[in-house]
Amino acid sequence: MSDNNSEKANVKISLRNVYKVFGKNAARGVELSKKGLSKDEILEKTKLAVGVSNVSFDVYEGETLVVMGLSGSGKSTLIRCVNRIMEPTAGEILIDDVDITKLNDDELREVRRKKFSMVFQSFALFPHRRVIENVEYGLEIQGVDKDVRREKAETALKLVGLDGWGDYFPENLSGGMKQRVGLARALSVDPDILLMDEAFSALDPLIRSDMQDELIALNDRVRKTILFITHDLDEALKMGDRIVLMKDGYVVQIGTPEEILTNPADEYVQRFVANVDITKVLTAQDVMKIHSPVAFVKDGPRVALRKMKEHGLSGMFVVKSSGELVGHLTADKAAQAAKDEKKWLDQVTDRDSVLSVPLDQPVRTLFPMVESGNPIAVVDEDHHFKGVIVRGSILAALAESHSDSAPIEEPSELASKVLTPGTSDEPASSEADKENN
Amino acid sequence: MGTRELMGDIIPRVPLSEWIESILDVLTTLLATATRAVSTVFRNGIRGITGFLDTLPPIVLILVLVGIAWAIAGRRIAIGSFLGFLFIWNIGLWGAMVSTLVLVFFATILAVALGLPLGIVAGLSDRFFLIVKPILDFMQTMPAFVYLIPAIPFFGLGATSAIMSTVIFSIPPTIRLTALGIRQIDKELVEAADSFGSTTYQKLVKLQLPLSLPTVMAGINQTIMLALSMVVIASMIGAGGLGGEVWRAIQRLRPGDGFSAGLAVVILAMILDRVTQKIAAQDRKAS
Numbered sequence: 001m002s003d004n005n006s007e008k009a010n011v012k013i014s015l016r017n018v019y020k021v022f023g024k025n026a027a028r029g030v031e032l033s034k035k036g037l038s039k040d041e042i043l044e045k046t047k048l049a050v051g052v053s054n055v056s057f058d059v060y061e062g063e064t065l066v067v068m069g070l071s072g073s074g075k076s077t078l079i080r081c082v083n084r085i086m087e088p089t090a091g092e093i094l095i096d097d098v099d100i101t102k103l104n105d106d107e108l109r110e111v112r113r114k115k116f117s118m119v120f121q122s123f124a125l126f127p128h129r130r131v132i133e134n135v136e137y138g139l140e141i142q143g144v145d146k147d148v149r150r151e152k153a154e155t156a157l158k159l160v161g162l163d164g165w166g167d168y169f170p171e172n173l174s175g176g177m178k179q180r181v182g183l184a185r186a187l188s189v190d191p192d193i194l195l196m197d198e199a200f201s202a203l204d205p206l207i208r209s210d211m212q213d214e215l216i217a218l219n220d221r222v223r224k225t226i227l228f229i230t231h232d233l234d235e236a237l238k239m240g241d242r243i244v245l246m247k248d249g250y251v252v253q254i255g256t257p258e259e260i261l262t263n264p265a266d267e268y269v270q271r272f273v274a275n276v277d278i279t280k281v282l283t284a285q286d287v288m289k290i291h292s293p294v295a296f297v298k299d300g301p302r303v304a305l306r307k308m309k310e311h312g313l314s315g316m317f318v319v320k321s322s323g324e325l326v327g328h329l330t331a332d333k334a335a336q337a338a339k340d341e342k343k344w345l346d347q348v349t350d351r352d353s354v355l356s357v358p359l360d361q362p363v364r365t366l367f368p369m370v371e372s373g374n375p376i377a378v379v380d381e382d383h384h385f386k387g388v389i390v391r392g393s394i395l396a397a398l399a400e401s402h403s404d405s406a407p408i409e410e411p412s413e414l415a416s417k418v419l420t421p422g423t424s425d426e427p428a429s430s431e432a433d434k435e436n437n
Numbered sequence: 438m439g440t441r442e443l444m445g446d447i448i449p450r451v452p453l454s455e456w457i458e459s460i461l462d463v464l465t466t467l468l469a470t471a472t473r474a475v476s477t478v479f480r481n482g483i484r485g486i487t488g489f490l491d492t493l494p495p496i497v498l499i500l501v502l503v504g505i506a507w508a509i510a511g512r513r514i515a516i517g518s519f520l521g522f523l524f525i526w527n528i529g530l531w532g533a534m535v536s537t538l539v540l541v542f543f544a545t546i547l548a549v550a551l552g553l554p555l556g557i558v559a560g561l562s563d564r565f566f567l568i569v570k571p572i573l574d575f576m577q578t579m580p581a582f583v584y585l586i587p588a589i590p591f592f593g594l595g596a597t598s599a600i601m602s603t604v605i606f607s608i609p610p611t612i613r614l615t616a617l618g619i620r621q622i623d624k625e626l627v628e629a630a631d632s633f634g635s636t637t638y639q640k641l642v643k644l645q646l647p648l649s650l651p652t653v654m655a656g657i658n659q660t661i662m663l664a665l666s667m668v669v670i671a672s673m674i675g676a677g678g679l680g681g682e683v684w685r686a687i688q689r690l691r692p693g694d695g696f697s698a699g700l701a702v703v704i705l706a707m708i709l710d711r712v713t714q715k716i717a718a719q720d721r722k723a724s
């Protein structure tokens with residue numbers, strides 16, 4: 001079964017038609033759900049609560065997969081099924097090709113110890129244990145020697161920047177620090193998979209943004225497979241290699257952040273996206289890279305080549321000394337020009353196929369343009385070069401700028417209610433449910 | 438009277454008390470050897486300990502008890518206890534108080550030894566909790582002295598019966614609050630312990646028991662207070678002690694003696710309450 005994926009990365013987690021129904025005779029809920037009855041209809045008919053309905057997707061090794069949806073859409077239930085903290089009612093859950101729904105208690109415990117760690121929205125630190133004792137909990141229950149586990153715990157604390165805080169009790173720490181401890185506790189056992197259930201949702205916006213950055217940076221080093229839950233699209237865009245959008249227990253859309261933004265599968269996703277659609281408000285100016293190196297016409301091909309090498313670029317925009325944009329030059333062409341002993345760059349610069357947009361170009365329209373992978377130049381009214389737009393910078397800027405400017409720039413009332421960090425889950429969900437009906 | 442006869446004419450009375458008596462009869466004969474053995478062990482044990490404590494000069498015992506109170510609850514409560522004990526000694530009730538204290542001590546140890554495991558099971562198992570909860574409610578609404586009666590056929594008059602009925606009477610808070618303490622632990626904490634692959638035992642010892650300790654201690658404190666009140670009532674079946682003094686005062690119509698003994702009970706209750714509350718509070722601070 002892994003053959004068809006072998007060209008891609010390994011599949012680490014594979015969910016196949018997973019259902020979770022709460023209540024007695026849950027199997028009947030699965031039957032009804034398979035027949036196509038909605039969550040509300042099933043609740044009305046049988047008093048059974050459908051938490052997760054027919055969810056299937058793969059998580060690749062080393063990938064950060066974000067599961068996003070409004071409160072009550074089944075995210076927490078789903079992530080708890082993955083390590084069977086909750087028992088799925090139906091379906092298969094393969095971890096490294098082993099179906100963990102079929103494991104007995106001992107085998108399951110072993111898998112939990114070796115492969116998973118979980119980080120919780122409310123941190124879930126043990127209040128009666130010191131920070132260091134919290135961090136070493138996973139190792140302690142595995143019977144690891146005291147010295148060894150202490151050392152590993154110290155290393156994990158260092159990794160999250162809490163060196164020296166080991167002797168404090170959790171209650172003496174701020175929210176951000178508590179979640180760092182939660183993260184250290186998760187990392188100390190060196191798991192393959194991190195399960196993070198709204199891990200940053202309880203934090204203040206600024207701290208939250210810091211934690212997101214740090215997790216990204218940290219994961220560049222430790223390379224875990226991460227299943228990350230959030231109800232916040234900005235966070236999803238920033239963290240996710242791919243995003244799974246859930247509604248009422250089922251999956252609405254799976255895709256990369258770009259696919260979700262540019263190609264919403266249905267109205268629900270559209271509304272979700274529209275609610276944070278800063279692409280309408282943001283312009284090229286907001287997302288461009290300002291300090292990107294350029295070649296000057298008078299530089300000549302050798303200087304241009306050296307600049308490209310220095311910055312690790314395969315091409316560069318060429319400008320006149322006045323700042324006016326001339327065109328784009330690839331490294332290949334520059335090398336050729338150097339060989340041909342050309343003196344001026346404007347002879348070899350590609351002027352026609354270069355993409356340039358004005359400063360006030362809406363970001364929304366940039367998505368199709370960056371798709372090709374070619375860089376876009378941003379110019380002012382006088383055609384003077386101002387900055388560069390690349391694929392990654394758009395997504396990064398989207399995630400960043402939204403959390404800074406949401407209250408002012410958000411036209412939609414619903415959006416600010418649902419998506420402003422720090423707003424509690426519950427009212428958001430009922431508000432949104434009303435809207436959806 | 439009239440209604441009851443009328444009722445009896447239409448529907449024959451349910452012979453509830455006859456049933457209970459015959460069940461008790463059967464049980465007492467079946468368990469006679471066992472209960473007699475238990476009774477002997479207890480009677481001798483208590484007699485031995487009380488006898489030993491009686492040989493000590495009261496001031497020595499008072500200093501020992503005050504020392505314990507100091508270690509657990511600090512200087513203020515220790516001084517209060519010292520004055521209280523001195524007063525009880527002064528009004529001539531020291532011996533009675535010691536035998537009451539011994540009964541409370543034994544009954545509490547038994548109640549906790551039985552109640553703690555039951556409470557843990559009730560804390561972990563929803564089904565067991567559902568069964569146990571109404572039983573506990575029922576036990577706590579029964580009038581206290583009803584518990585005295587079934588003890589007599591099993592253990593006869595005296596200290597053993599007093600302890601047995603005291604254990605039954607005072608056990609509910611320990612069971613209930615232990616179960617509650619475990620149940621009220623934040624769900625995500627238990628999930629966290631599970632997610633790292635804890636065994637049931639590891640989860641209990643490393644998480645659930647430490648976190649429920651303050652609540653458990655509050656339950657034990659209540660058990661001790663109930664045990665004291667029951668031991669006083671158990672003077673009706675020959676438990677002796679301070680309750681015995683009250684009982685005798687009632688029979689001889691001596692309100693002064695009765696009141697003195699009653700005051701001694703109150704003082705002892707206050708000392709026991711403050712000291713055990715302090716244990717619970719310390720645990721809370723530590724956690």
Ligand SMILES: Nc1ncnc2c1ncn2[C@@H]1O[C@H](COP(=O)(O)OP(=O)(O)O)[C@@H](O)[C@H]1O
Pocket residue numbers: 022023049050051052069070071072073074075076077078
């Ligand atoms: N223990 C439970 N018993 C009954 N219903 C539950 C339980 N846990 C969750 N649910 C239901 O399952 C649905 C999904 O909940 P949850 O997974 O917590 O959503 P999310 O994490 O996306 O906010 C909700 O409708 C909720 O009412």
Ligand SMILES: [Mg+2]
Pocket residue numbers: 075076077198
């Ligand atoms: Mg949730």
